[in-house]
Amino acid sequence: MHSIKVNDDFDLKKISDSGQCFRFNECIDVPVDDPALSVFSVAAGDRHLVIKDMGEGRYELDCSGDEYENFWKNYFDLDLSYSDIRARIDPEDDPYLYNASEFGKGIRILRQDPWEMLISFIISQRKNIPAIKASIEKLCALAGKEIYEDEHIGTIYSFPTAQDLAALTMDQLSSCSLGYRDKYVHQAALDVASGAVDLKAWEKLDDDGLMENLLKLFGVGVKVANCEILFGYHRLNAFPRDVWINRVLEEHYADGFNFEAYEPYNGIMQQFLFFYGRLNA
DNA sequence: AGGCAGGTTCTTA
DNA sequence: TAAGAACCTGCC
Numbered sequence: 001m002h003s004i005k006v007n008d009d010f011d012l013k014k015i016s017d018s019g020q021c022f023r024f025n026e027c028i029d030v031p032v033d034d035p036a037l038s039v040f041s042v043a044a045g046d047r048h049l050v051i052k053d054m055g056e057g058r059y060e061l062d063c064s065g066d067e068y069e070n071f072w073k074n075y076f077d078l079d080l081s082y083s084d085i086r087a088r089i090d091p092e093d094d095p096y097l098y099n100a101s102e103f104g105k106g107i108r109i110l111r112q113d114p115w116e117m118l119i120s121f122i123i124s125q126r127k128n129i130p131a132i133k134a135s136i137e138k139l140c141a142l143a144g145k146e147i148y149e150d151e152h153i154g155t156i157y158s159f160p161t162a163q164d165l166a167a168l169t170m171d172q173l174s175s176c177s178l179g180y181r182d183k184y185v186h187q188a189a190l191d192v193a194s195g196a197v198d199l200k201a202w203e204k205l206d207d208d209g210l211m212e213n214l215l216k217l218f219g220v221g222v223k224v225a226n227c228e229i230l231f232g233y234h235r236l237n238a239f240p241r242d243v244w245i246n247r248v249l250e251e252h253y254a255d256g257f258n259f260e261a262y263e264p265y266n267g268i269m270q271q272f273l274f275f276y277g278r279l280n281a
Numbered sequence: 282a283g284g285c286a287g288g289t290t291c292t293t294a
Numbered sequence: 295t296a297a298g299a300a301c302c303t304g305c306c
Contacts (some may be wrong), residue, residue: 019287125288131304132287179302184289221289242287274287285306292299 002061002068009082011106012040012053018107018275020231022120022133023140023159030152043140044075045113046158048148077108077234085265093261096252097269100276107271109236114199115192116159117232118217121224122184131177138176139185143168165189184219191217199232207235230267237264245270248277 016024023043030039032052042049049072050062061068073079086105091098119139124132136159143164144157165173166189173182191197197217202210210233214225226240239259241249249257262269 121287126286126301127288127303128286128305134304174302177303179304180289180300181302219289223288227287240287244287278287283306286304288301290300293297294295 002063002065004059004061004068006057006059006078008078009086009106010057010076010078010108012051013038014104014106014275015108015110016040018104018271019129019278020271021110021112022129022136023156024110027153041153041156043147043156043159044110045116046145046147047071048156050150050153075111077111080108082108082268085262085268088262088265089269094258097272100272101269103279104272104275107268107275109230109234109268109271111234112231113159114202114228114232115162118188118199118220118228119159119165119185121227121231122188122219123178123181124227125181125219125221125224135177139165139178142172142176162189162192166193181219187218203233207237210235230270236267239266239270242274244274244278244281247281248273 013026015021016026021042023041025041027039027041027050032039036055038053040051040053042051052060054060061072063072086101089098089101120132120136123135123139127135140157140159141155143160146155147158148156165185168186168189170182170186173186176182178185188197192199197213202213205213207229210229211225214220214228215222220228223240223242226238229235230238230240239245257269259266
């Protein structure tokens with residue numbers, strides 16, 4: 001058990017519902033002393049965390065202080081001030097973005113694993129969020145290993161490694177409701193497991209080089225590549241354009257969005273626009 | 282019951 | 295090079 005106090009924007013509910021992560025859920029079945037408290041289950045790679053929101057910026061984590069300092073603090077990107085970045089939005093200059101940022105205040109861009117994000121966003125194409133979560137859940141249960149068990153939360157499995165997925169048959173893969181994406185996942189697993197694709201080494205590439213390499217992957221187009229760059233490589237200026245964002249840009253930014261004003265954090269603005277646009281549809 | 286969901290690939294001109 | 299169709303599956 002480890003307690004922390006966070007002074008910056010930090011809203012677990014919004015993060016879990018922001019569409020950047022698929023194994024981060026509120027545990028509505030976990031009993032709490034005070035109904036105002038909320039509990040979340042977070043799975044990342046082969047780690048799992050139960051984090052309880054105690055109110056007023058205080059949180060209780062079921063991990064050691066060491067594990068918090070060495071992993072979760074970084075995972076939640078707690079060294080970056082999101083309120084400072086939000087403060088760059090001028091309500092006079094861009095009232096829509098300002099409203100979106102007020103609405104989405106508390107969202108942070110998690111530092112997630114490139115491999116897990118690559119597979120997750122390959123799966124995401126033409127699926128809604130519940131369907132994405134269901135597929136990933138099945139994949140983890142089938143090919144991951146058990147990492148956590150609780151009577152209320154259930155069993156949590158690690159995200160399968162490339163080797164884990166490469167070892168699956170196509171029949172096993174398609175049993176995870178991947179649909180036509182099964183072959184994309186299979187190929188990505190082979191590429192990474194064989195070493196032909198080295199996601200870790202790609203961290204050293206510049207933005208253009210990274211994009212170029214990602215687009216060569218089977219089943220990865222511009223949108224998935226941008227999600228990978230933003231969420232998997234934590235390059236906060238990436239701006240994925242999906243149907244929701246395109247809708248927002250068409251309806252509210254006919255004269256163009258002011259990307260120059262928010263560099264190098266346009267990806268955070270994208271999250272605000274996405275979250276606001278999707279929940280107000 | 283038909284259309285659509287956080288796209289990408291394949292085909293055609 | 296650029297549209298347009300096809301694609302799995304589940305859920306409204």
